[in-house]
Amino acid sequence: DQQVKQNSPSLSVQEGRISILNCDYTNSMFDYFLWYKKYPAEGPTFLISISSIKDKNEDGRFTVFLNKSAKHLSLHIVPSQPGDSAVYFCAASGASKIIFGSGTRLSIRP
Amino acid sequence: DAMVIQNPRYQVTQFGKPVTLSCSQTLNHNVMYWYQQKSSQAPKLLFHYYDKDFNNEADTPDNFQSRRPNTSFCFLDIRSPGLGDAAMYLCATRGQNEKLFFGSGTQLSVL
Numbered sequence: 001d002q003q004v005k006q007n008s009p010s011l012s013v014q015e016g017r018i019s020i021l022n023c024d025y026t027n028s029m030f031d032y033f034l035w036y037k038k039y040p041a042e043g044p045t046f047l048i049s050i051s052s053i054k055d056k057n058e059d060g061r062f063t064v065f066l067n068k069s070a071k072h073l074s075l076h077i078v079p080s081q082p083g084d085s086a087v088y089f090c091a092a093s094g095a096s097k098i099i100f101g102s103g104t105r106l107s108i109r110p
Numbered sequence: 111d112a113m114v115i116q117n118p119r120y121q122v123t124q125f126g127k128p129v130t131l132s133c134s135q136t137l138n139h140n141v142m143y144w145y146q147q148k149s150s151q152a153p154k155l156l157f158h159y160y161d162k163d164f165n166n167e168a169d170t171p172d173n174f175q176s177r178r179p180n181t182s183f184c185f186l187d188i189r190s191p192g193l194g195d196a197a198m199y200l201c202a203t204r205g206q207n208e209k210l211f212f213g214s215g216t217q218l219s220v221l
Contacts, residue, residue, distance in 0.1 A: 002152075046209050098208065098210060099155065
């Protein structure tokens, strides 16, 4: 039973445009949501997070939106840059556990 | 720089031959995690420690064990690796606001 789902395994976006990555979750008890970025042969690195009491958090080019009623969050990257090409994992935290989605591979094309 | 270090980066073992993966941290975080990640799948939580309190996920096979002798070090022991245990193993510590700090991972191959 997947508690955190990323339904798009891949996404291709033109450089300079907006990248939108989506994530759905099933457990209402999650209290923190996080996005991680992963390059090949490296561990995931933290990108941005949001508490369940907020609906938006922004950090530079990255913004995360949380819709609790829909149990949905999204990561917006604008403008997209070539260095953003990586696998992006959504994660949800609750009861000392952090559960990951299966990732979306983002490719930024020139 | 404070960090999470995993050794080795690549580990090859034989079917059924015990193997130990290592993780160390200089962040002095109380909480540590071991995840297993197979290609194109979500990292799967195997264990987590809150200080020395050990928490085993219900679906983690008995073949997998873990040790945390002190705050800085954590080990993953696979007693009898099978072909299905070939994966990337990720160690992480947890800081403020649920932020995880990952090591580079150990890619395990089973021959």
